[in-house]
Amino acid sequence: MSTGTTLGSAAASTPSSTRPASWWAVVTLGLGIFTLVASEFLPASLLTPIAADLGVSEGVAGQLVTATAVAGILAGPAIVALLPPIDRRWVMIALTGLSIASNVLVALVPNLPLMLLGRALLGVSLSGFWALSLAVVSQLVPPQRLGRAMMIVNTGVSLATVAAVPIGAYLGAQLGWQAVFLGAALAGALTLILQLTALPPIEAGERSGxxxxxxxxxxxxxxxxxxxxxxxxxxxxxxxxxxxxxxxxxxxxxxxxxxxxxxxxxxxxxxxxxxxxxxxxxxxxxxxxxxxxxxxxxxxxxxxxxxxxxxxxxxxxxxxxxxxxxxxxxxxxxxxxxxxxxxxxxxxxxxxxxxxxxxxxxxxxxxxxxxxxxxxxxxxxxxxxxxxxxxxxxxxx
The missing domain is CATH 1.20.1250.20 (MFS general substrate transporter like domains)
Structure with missing residues (x-):
């Protein structure tokens, strides 16, 4: 089915009982998912001040959420189809970097079209990271620990779901909505540093196309x-x-x-x-x-x-x-x-x-x-x- 080394053959080449687990690397992927999903939810708590500053209705400002979702629908399959067989470590790090750029762009640009572009970049980053996470994690832990490892990654989703909106609303009221997005960019930068130190080389799982x-x-x-x-x-x-x-x-x-x-x-x-x-x-x-x-x-x-x-x-x-x-x-x-x-x-x-x-x-x-x-x-x-x-x-x- 694949012309290169598949995840299945990689698993077969190393017995599951002896393959070392890189749990800290798994945790950094969970942190990546946390920052991405938290960034996705931020407009829900900041819509009113964003709309006021841009001089648009809240319904129009709500398209910041739509832009992320539409880009997300297309990005996951597109990234997997177009990626060459390169080290997935650098792909995950690049996607984290893209989310940082997205939040900085949203915080600093002066108009809605550029903010929509920034939110679309977040959709690409989120969907690409999410689409590749299972394949990446499968190379970090033995097969019999895959469920537990994905639980750690998905804990990032759970925590972001609970915390992002109330924290965003509080910090937005204290510091302004732009500072909240810059804070999300800073969290992404810290996550990127951790991923640089923790993620080992990760083989591409399948051929592109x-x-x-x-x-x-x-x-x-x-x-x-x-x-x-x-x-x-x-x-x-x-x-x-x-x-x-x-x-x-x-x-x-x-x-x-x-x-x-x-x-x-x-x-x-x-x-x-x-x-x-x-x-x-x-x-x-x-x-x-x-x-x-x-x-x-x-x-x-x-x-x-x-x-x-x-x-x-x-x-x-x-x-x-x-x-x-x-x-x-x-x-x-x-x-x-x-x-x-x-x-x-x-x-x-x-x-x-x-x-x-x-x-x-x-x-x-x-x-x-x-x-x-x-x-x-x-x-x-x-x-x-x-x-x-x-x-x-x-x-x-």
Missing amino acids: LRPLLATLSTPIIAVGFAALALLVTGHFAAFTYVRPMLDEVGGITTGLLAVLLASYGVASFVGNLLAGLLADRHLRPLLVVVPIMVAAGTAALALAGTSLPVTIVAIAAWGVGFGAVPTMVQTWLGHVAPDRLESGGALTVTTFQTSIALGAAFGGLLFDTLDVRAVFLAASIAAALGTIIFSRVRTS
Whole structure:
């Protein structure tokens, strides 16, 4: 399948029991993901002052988020297809450097078009880094520790999800929104220094071009798994986009309690990622079933909870734990079923996530406007349940 050294053959050449693990290198990749995802979320907490300074509406300023997402959809597959077979260490470092340039550009440029360009660069950096992370990590740890290693990387996502918006809002109020983006650039620079010291040489996993991507996507087991993932992620983001109006339906929720509930979802998501890392290497089969069931059950319970606060709290926790486990679960599964296609598989995973996020938000909005928010959550639950059925039928090796 590959004219060069594949990840599968690399794994075969070094027994899994004797291959040394580079855990500090894995941690620096997690730090890279943290700075990238935190940068992605920053506009959500800074939209009002950005719009005011640029003299545009908040809706127009919100396109800073769109620019990152659109670039992200295209960048993962493009980077994997176009990259020559060079040391992936330098590719990951270059992508971290690109994120630094993005944040500096957004902080210093005087107009919206250049800011949109900066945010598009972030989308390229984020998707490229994310697409290659599984293949890179697979060369840093033995195969039987892949799930735990991806948990460490994905902890960066969980922490950024919980911390980026409130920290960005606080620092923006104290120092100004430009300083927040410069601070993100500084965090990226520190991460880049750590990666320079920690990452060893990393072989390219596959040959370049569209053919490996198409071959991976046309592999039945991978296509079926991605179909399940698309259903799960689409359903999740259809609901998550409208979680605020859903919680407003519950009686007795004050502004403070609402903030606590939203924060508890983030904490539950962090716990879900940790649990996935502990379980995925040895218990992947049940994890593929239990995780989407938790998403389906949590969103359904929220739709049916009525004014019950206890049911709402439990449902939020189940939903958060379930979806928090999804990235590590899916990446570990991909490492098991396609160990020699991790770069193309990683790129397709990124595109599946980004496309499903867009579809979920759009479909959820349609249901919200034509029916009500409970219909959104019921539809999300059905999509996750269908994903459960499909995941239950895929092989894990």
